[in-house]
Amino acid sequence: xxxxxxxxxxxxxxxxxxxxxxxxxxxxxxxxxxxxxxxxxxxxxxxxxxxxxxxxxxxxxxxxxxxxxxxxxxxxxxxxxxxxxxxxxxxxxxxxxxxxxxxxxxxxxxxxxxxxxxxxxxxxxxxxxxxxxxxxxxxxxxxxxxxxxxxxxxxxxxxxxxxxxxxxxxxxxxxxxxxxxxxxxxxxxxxxxxxxxxxxxxxxxxxxxxxxxxxxxxxxxxxxxxxxxxxxxxxxxxxxxxxxxxxxxxxxxxxxxxxxxxxxxxxxxxxxxxxxxxxxxxxxxxxxxxxxxxxxxxxxxxxxxxxxxxxxxxxxxxxxxxxxxxxxxxxxxxxxxxxxxxx
Numbered sequence: 001x002x003x004x005x006x007x008x009x010x011x012x013x014x015x016x017x018x019x020x021x022x023x024x025x026x027x028x029x030x031x032x033x034x035x036x037x038x039x040x041x042x043x044x045x046x047x048x049x050x051x052x053x054x055x056x057x058x059x060x061x062x063x064x065x066x067x068x069x070x071x072x073x074x075x076x077x078x079x080x081x082x083x084x085x086x087x088x089x090x091x092x093x094x095x096x097x098x099x100x101x102x103x104x105x106x107x108x109x110x111x112x113x114x115x116x117x118x119x120x121x122x123x124x125x126x127x128x129x130x131x132x133x134x135x136x137x138x139x140x141x142x143x144x145x146x147x148x149x150x151x152x153x154x155x156x157x158x159x160x161x162x163x164x165x166x167x168x169x170x171x172x173x174x175x176x177x178x179x180x181x182x183x184x185x186x187x188x189x190x191x192x193x194x195x196x197x198x199x200x201x202x203x204x205x206x207x208x209x210x211x212x213x214x215x216x217x218x219x220x221x222x223x224x225x226x227x228x229x230x231x232x233x234x235x236x237x238x239x240x241x242x243x244x245x246x247x248x249x250x251x252x253x254x255x256x257x258x259x260x261x262x263x264x265x266x267x268x269x270x271x272x273x274x275x276x277x278x279x280x281x282x283x284x285x286x287x288x289x290x291x292x293x294x295x296x297x298x299x300x301x302x303x304x305x306x307x308x309x310x311x312x313x314x315x316x317x318x319x320x321x322x323x324x325x326x327x328x329x330x331x332x333x334x335x336x337x338x339x340x341x342x343x
Contacts, residue, residue, distance in 0.1 A: 018304070018337055018340045018341070019304075019315045019337070020068065020315070021314070021316070021334060021337045022066045022067055022068040022070065022314075023060070023066070023321050024070075024260075024317050024320045025070075025320030025321050026057075026066065026321065027059050027070070028320075028321060029323035030289075030323055030325040030330075031059055031060070031063070037052070037056065043074075043088055044086075046072065047077060047120075049120070050123035050124040051127070053071065053072040053128075054072075054127045054128045054131060056072040057069050057071050057128050058131060058132075061132070063327070063331075064330055064334045065334055066136075066334065067136060068137040068139050069128055069131075069136055069137070069138050070139045071141075073124070074086075075147065075148060076096075076143070076151060078118070078142065078143065078182070078186060079152050081110075081114040081118050081185070082109045082110050082111065082114045082181070082185060083108055083109055084098065084100070084109065085097040086151070086156070089156070089157070092157075093157030094151060094157045095155065095156035099152070099153060099155030099156075099163070100152050100153045101153075101163075103171070106174065109178075109181050111184050114185045114188070114189075115185060115189055119192075121140075121189075122192045122193070125138070125140060125196035125198060129197035137199040137200065138198050138199055139199065139201070139202060140190070140193035140198040140202075140235075141202040141203070141204060142189060142190055142193075142201070142204070142227075143203070143206070144204060144224050145183050145220070145223040145227075146179075146207065146211065146219050147204060147206045148182055149164055149168075149175075149179065149182065150207045150210070152178075153178075161207060168215065172218070176218075179219075179222075182223070183223045183227060186227050187227055191231060195234070199236075200258075201236070201237050202239075203227065203237060203240065205220055205239065205242070206241075209242055209244060209247075213247070216250055217250075221251075221253070221254055224239065225254055225255050228256050229255050232255055232256070232257065236257040236258065236279075237255075237257055237258070238256065238259070238279065238281055239254055239256040239258070239260065240260035244265075245264070245266070245269060245270070245273075248273045248274055249273065249274075252278060257279060258278055258279030258312075259274060259278055259279075259280060259281070260280075260282055260316065261280060261282035262282065262283060263282070263284060263286070263319065264318070267280060267283050267303065267306065267307060270282075270283075271313075277312075279314060280307075280310070280314070281313075281316045282314075282317070282318050283317070284300065284315075284317050284318060284333075285317070286318065286319050286322050286325070287322075288300075288333075289321055289324075289326060289329045290325055290326060291326075291329060292326075292328075292329070293332040294332075296329045296332040297332050297336050300336040300337065301336055304337070304341075308341070315337055
C-alpha cells in the first residue's frame with residue numbers, strides 16, 4: 001500500500017466518486033455555539049481543557065456531514081509549553097508575552113518538560129476518539145519550526161516577520177539552535193498525537209513563502225523532514241505550505257504523504273507537477289464561504305469536475321475558514337460534495 005492509499009484509507013474514503021471533505025480550522029468564530037462558549041472562557045482556557053476542546057471539535061460535525069474531526073488546539077501551544085506564552089490581541093492577531101530578542105532568550109526555552117506540559121492535547125485526542133468512533137477520521141496538527149519561530153522572534157503576528165528573517169540571515173548558528181529546540185519538542189509532541197488515535201497529522205508551514213529559495217531547506221524543510229520521519233510510519237503526514245506554485249517540486253522532496261495547496265495555485269497544475277503518489281488537499285478560496293449558496297455550489301462543483309477521477313484528492317479550503325463565513329455556505333459546500341457526482 002503506497003502513502004496515498006494509506007491517507008485515503010485513514011480518512012475513511014470508502015465512498016465512490018467523491019473525495020473526503022473537511023475544512024481547515026473547522027471550529028471557530030463563524031459558529032454561534034462557539035461564540036457562546038467564548039463568552040464564558042478564553043481561547044487558551046478552551047484549548048487547555050480537554051472537555052472544552054472536545055466540545056468545540058465536535059461542534060462542526062454536529063452541523064455538517066464532514067469526514068473528519070480536527071482537534072481544537074493551536075500551533076502556539078508548543079512555544080507556550082517551552083516557556084513563551086501567547087495571547088490574542090484586542091485588535092486582532094496573535095501576541096507572544098515576550099519576543100525572542102537575543103541569543104540569551106534561547107537558554108530560557110525549556111525542552112525537557114514541554115511535551116509533558118502538552119498532555120492536555122493528548123487527553124483531548126483520546127476523548128475525541130471515543131466520541132467520533134470509527135466512522136469518522138480524526139486529525140492532529142502542529143506548526144512547522146520555521147512558522148513557530150516567526151511568531152516567537154517577532155513577538156506575534158507581524159507583516160513579513162522581518163526580525164525572524166534578519167536573525168536567520170545574520171545569525172545562522174543561533175537560528176539553527178532555535179530550530180533544533182523546536183524540532184526536538186515537536187517530535188515528542190507529534191509522537192504523542194500519533195499514539196492517541198489520530199488518522200493523519202498536518203504540519204502547517206504557513207510562512208514558507210518568506211524563505212528565499214536558497215535558504216528554504218535550511219530554514220524550513222530540513223526540520224519538517226525530521227518531524228515527518230519520526231511519525232510517517234505510524235500515521236500519514238500532510239504538509240500545508242503557503243508557498244508560490246513554482247515551489248511545489250521543492251515541497252515534494254519532503255518525507256510527507258500529502259501536500260495541502262493554498263488557493264493561489266491551480267490544483268490541476270499541482271497534480272501535474274507533483275509525483276503521482278502524493279495526496280493533494282484543497283483548495284477552494286476561503287472567501288467563497290462568505291458569498292452565497294449558489295456561488296458555493298457552482299464553484300465547488302467546478303473543482304470537483306476538475307479533479308474527477310483523482311483518487312488522491314481531499315476537498316478543502318486553501319486556508320482556514322474565516323469568522324465572516326456563513327453557515328449556509330458551509331452547508332452548501334458539504335451538500336455539493338455529498339451529492340457528487342450528480343445523477
